[in-house]
Amino acid sequence: MKRKLTALFLAAVAMTAFESEACTNILVSKGATKDGSTMITYTADSHQLYGCLYFHPAAKYPAGTMMPVYEWDTGKYLGEIAQVPETYSTVGNMNEHQLIITESTFGGRGLGDSTGIIDYGTLIYTTLQRAKTAREAIRVMSDLVNTYGYCSSGESFSIADPNEVWHMELIGKGVKMVNGNNVNKGAVWVALRVPEGYIGMHANQARITTFPLNDPENCLYSPDVISFAKESGFYKGPDKNFNFADAYAPLDFGSLRACEARVWSAFNRVTKGEMEKYLDYAMGYDASKRMPLFVKPAEKLSVKEVAWLMRDHFEDTPMDMRNDIGAGGHNLPYRWRPMHFSVDGQEYLNERAIATQQTGFWMLGQARNWLPDAVGGILWFGVDDSGTSCLTPIYTSSTRVPECFREGNGHMTEYSPTSAFWLFNRVANFAYLRYDLISKDIIKVIDELDTRNETEIPAVDAAAMLLYEQNPQLAIDFLTNFSVSTAQNMFERWQQLDQYLLVKYMDGNVKKEKEGKFLDNGNGRNIPASPNYPGYNQEWQKAVAGSTGDKLKVVKTKNLPE
DSSP states (O other), X not given: OOOOOSTTTHHHHHOOSSSOOSOEEEEEOGGGBSSSOEEEEEEEEOSXXXXXXXXXXXXXXXXXXXXXXXXXXXXXXXXXEEOOSEEOOEETTEETTOOEEEEEEEETTOOOOTTOOBOHHHHHHHHHHHOSSHHHHHHHXXXXXXXXXXXXXXXXXXXXXXXXXXXXXXXXXXXXXXXXEETTOSEEEEEEEOOTTOEEEESSSOOOOSOOSSOTTTEEEOTTHHHHHHHTTSOOSOGGGOOHHHHHSOOOHHHIIIIIHHHHHHHHHHHTTTTGGGHHHHTTSOOSSOOOSEEOOSSOBOHHHHHHHTTOXXXXXXXXXXXXXXXGGGTXXXXXXXXXXXXXXXXXXXXXXXXXXXXXXXXXXXXXXXXXXXXXXXXXXXXXXXXXXXXXXXXXXXXSOOGGGOTTSOBTTBOOTTXXXXXXXXXXXXXXXXXXXXXXXXXXHHHHHHHHHHHHHHHHHHHHHHHHHHOHHHHHHHHHHHHHHHHHHHHHHHHHHHHHHHHHHGGGOBOOEXXXXXXXXXXXXXXXXXXXXXXXOHHHXXXXXXXHTTTTOOOOOTTOOO
């Protein structure tokens, strides 16, 4: 989730290495949702991340047990830390107590600690195994980096439990060796509670600016967050005016256009035009009018509505990618990497939307305080590009994960026919060829599965509660079976979609249909009716004609024989 540009744009969007390149989070307080749940969304975006569902069962450990630490991005062994006596079960980025933690990397001033052994992935998944609430998670995260050192770059974290949602930003303090020890070990950080009725968002740029210094109900921070900035020369001024983002991750064109623009687009969709005044900020033209950290949506949001925000491609905004020649002949709202190019010495950019092709997995964590933890937590989970994939409900008390999401079922260089990641990539990459046509059929199936889930979940909750009152384990077994079977049914439905799309759209044509069946030519020999030939959009045809001069013109041939 790297963020910075060199010379205004390059480094932020060149996306070096694996570090979950450019993720997006939406944080939704319970007062902003239709059912009173809290929600956090997350796209784990990287060209090297294989999308699967991580599962760690609860466990107990004898005194003196050590836990090995492997960097989440690379698999590199970093060292070991003391294990706690008891850990909680985790499914993806949620645990059995409905705690949710996700992230996006903002990089910042490059203050990583090469002597530390806690990377941001370890920080998330270890904390999920050790904390029950958002506030406890913040404390655990701070303790871990202070004890063992933080070796990643600047990070924004989304942290929620059934009652509270917090936006936390954390960055290491670099290396300053004295007598063989790094006296800067640890990190500086600040965490703000999302106000009730509001939503927050972050997308690879630090967003917390000034914050209250004496409001522990809504703001927590490390004791040296301001003093370290002053000692390092990042800030001069009174404590009350201290701005975390300006001190530790100053804005540039790339952090606006590649990062803040995603926040602007989602905020714009839920606030009904209130974000128009921040458009120049989002496009990187003028940083003087900074977007708010939190906004109040015009209407309360459902799970489905929040999920659709994660499918945004800047549609119907000045950054809409469907309307220039870069969209090709089929209005493709994606651009392949790198995210910059140069023509005649001038740098240009490719937009970076929320929905992007290189997503490993994406999710919506939902925590519900009116239900016991065994029933209340749902991880809505999906793999690959959020714009061409669906989410399926995984109750976070589940004791196993579906085969289609299992770790080890394929990887980035090994295809697996039973892997959801590979199946969804097959469908998405086919859709990219003629997006204006094929995406419509994909959206129909997404809506079909969404409607099914909306209908089933209340009944599943009710059945689980009846079992829970008899024996909580009965409810857990029931919800595990439901989660696994629903995901596998989704997988099978996507297999059907994969086959349907190939039959319908092969060879650049579109077969004719009626009432869900392909039409034949009427002679009873399985020969299809003459297909449609949609060709390319008008903009593409104009561009081809303009770039080929007279070569492709249909002309009157001279000297034809009579």
